[in-house]
Structures are given as structure tokens and as C-alpha cells.
Amino acid sequence: MGKKLLVIIPAYNEEENIEKTVTAILNHKGQFDYIVINDCSTDRTGEICRERGYHHINLPINLGIGGAVQMGYQYALRNGYERAVQVDGDGQHDPEFLQSMMEYMTKYDADMVIGSRFIEKQGFQSSRARRIGIGIFTGLIRLVTGAKITDPTSGLRMVNRKVLTIFANNYPKDYPEPESVVMILNNGFQVREIPVVMKEREGGVSSISLKKSVYYMIKVPLAILIECIRRG
Template sequence: MKRLIIIPAFNEESNIEKTVTAIQQTAQDFDYVIINDCSGDRTREICERNGYNIVNLPINLGIGGAVQTGYKYAYQHNYDVAVQVDGDGQHDPEFLNLMATHLMDNHLDMVIGSRFIEKKGFQSSKARRIGIIFFSWLIKLLTGKRITDPTSGLRMVGRNVMALFAIDYPRDYPEPESVVAVLRRNMKVEEIPVIMHEREGGVSSISLKKSVYYMVKVTLAIIIERIRKY
């Protein structure tokens, strides 16, 4: 079974080496590809100096475009499983084999790594946890499925979801909206408990100023995704 780790990276010069090293040490059964989203720092230089497998985007596409590029890569290179691991070091690759086993043994389409099942490790800020609880409630209302960590970027998918995301993937803050896209097609999604780490360097894409925009935009996007035709 061919397995690919998609690493979206934008200005992750302080984290990318540690992220790849952790993957090489704990997830040897996986290939990886770094999607460098036109970083303005030394991310590209560090990756090329170390001989990492990297795709350099000529313009900044944002997190959605970078991740979708990874799904296109995975689908076109005939991978059976693809998983997003952010380049900021928050996602622990130690859980990837467990996620893959759960995905295959239970014939699932998506497995989400949730930090809120066992409530261990970094639990995000209080303000973001409020938003996460809201999105969890909204997704349950619209789909009937409770997702405890709808903003988690640590998601593993099979070929069906890979094909869907390679064609159609949200641009901004894509995690909650893309989960709804999968659920409304009656695909099987489950969560497993994982431990996440606090970002050690770099800057999050969601600042305090963007929080209100984030809540409104994602709420509307989730509702539209739920009601639109395939």
C-alpha cells in the first residue's frame, strides 16, 4: 500500500527540518512531499539543501491550494492513502501508522486525528476552542455526525476522498468545510485520539483580527457545502 504525507509549508524555515526528521524517524512506511506555498523565507533553500521531496508553487495559493496540490500529487502518483501533516511541527507523525491501520481495518474514507477525545497535549487557545465547539455543533446539526475536532489538519484519506479533493477543495480554512463535503456524500469518517504540539516557530495563518472573518466565512461555507448539489 502506497502512503503519502502531504506537508503544506509557508514560511516554515524554523520548523520544516524538525518536521521531516520526525517523519523519517517514526513513519518510515510513508513517502512525503512538501508543498512550498511560495514562502518568502528560507523554507525552499532548506528543503533543497537537504534533498527533500518538494513542489515549489510559483505563487502563494494559501493553505487550501497548497493542500489540494498535495492531493493532486497523491492521486496522480497512484497513492492509496494520503495524510496531511502541517509543516509547523504541531502534528506528531508517531500516530500515522495507527491512523492508517484504523482507516484500512474499518474500511473508512477519512480518519481525523482529534486532540479532544482524550484531551492530552496542546488543546489550542480558549478562543479557538469556542470556535471548534461551535463548528462541531454545526456539523452535527447539518450532517448528523459529531466531529470533536473539525479544524484538525491531521486527516488521512483513501482514494475516493483523494479523487474528490484533487478536483474540489476549499481555499481558505478548509478543514470544517471539507469534512462536510465528505460526509454529505455518505462517506465514512471517524476520529481517533492523538496528541498535538504547540507551534514552536513561525506565525499561524489565523490571527486575532481574522477570527471574526474566519467564523462567519467558514459557517457560511459549511452551510453552502451542505445544501449544494454534487
């Protein structure tokens, strides 16, 4: 029988957040396994992981969020985990919700469970500009798949063995969350959401700058449409 759950923590220049992120997981009653994917950080992220004895992989080049998360899925697949969940290294995701996500996945036989901050609208709700973008992605995903995903950019997402196997072999590279949801829905898998509370980043800088946000808003819808055309 496979191992229960692997927490994948992608981290790029998270020296201000990585220790509290890993500590929160280690202190959680579920005692889940974890792996930090250090995406060739230029700060002390890798050094902190080494000094603290964290389970981690140092990537030799920067692959971006998609490549880092895919490396985590490949690690989960090779090491026999039944489920994997992404928890971002910036400290915004609370491990307290991991147990309820596992229970929900089991109860509803879901293939992917997304932690959504927009169901009960508690905690940090992101900036107004990003909420507008998220709303656009929600509408587009509903248009092309028929499914309503309230928080398609959420990085807090749990998948079962079937989906992690797919993601280990094929995962979008740039801003992968909306694209990967569409890919899974179009392959007939069941995606569910549960309400969670997210925190605001306390330190460090988000990798999504204004310039990257513009690129994001152009690239992701095009990628979603291309995925649907390819499937059609």
C-alpha cells in the same frame, strides 16, 4: 497496486519548523513517502528544502492552505498513492500516530480518519478562543450532517483513494478543514476520529491572525450552509 501512503506537508514560512517536521517523518518506522508543498514562502523554507534534498514542490504564487493541500492531493493522485495524510509543516503533528490511523482506517473501512486532540484531551489543546470556535463548528456540523466531529479544524487527517481523488479535483481554498469534512459526509463517505496528542508550535507564526479568525468564523459557517443547500 498503488503506493501505500503519501504524507502531504503544506508549508508557508516554516523555516523554523520544516526540518524537524520532515526529520520526524523520515525517522518514523513506517517510512512513508512525503512531499513538502512550499506555498511561495518568503523566508528560507524553500531554500532549506533544496539544501536538504527534501521532496518538495515550490508553488509560484501563494495559494493558501487549501490550494497547497490540494496540490498535494493532485500529486498523490498522479503518482498512484492509495492514501494520503496531511501533516502540517509547523511541527504540531506527531508522525507516531500515522500507523495507528492507517490501521484504524483499514479496520473500520473509513474514508477519512481525523486525529482529534479533544477525545482524550491530552497535549496542546489550542487557545480558549479557538476552542470556542471549534465547538461552534462541531455543533454546526452535527446539525447539518448528524455526525459528531470533535476536532473539525484538525489538519491531521488521512483519506483513502476515493476521497483523495475528490479532493484533487475540488477542495475548499480558505480554512478548508470543516468545509471538506461536511463535503465528504454529505457525499455519503465515512468519517472517523481517533485520539492523538498534538504539540504547541515552537517557532514561527501561525497564519491565522485575529483579523483572519473573525473572517474564519463568518466564512466557514456560511460555506457549510451553502454546501448543504447545494446538496439539498
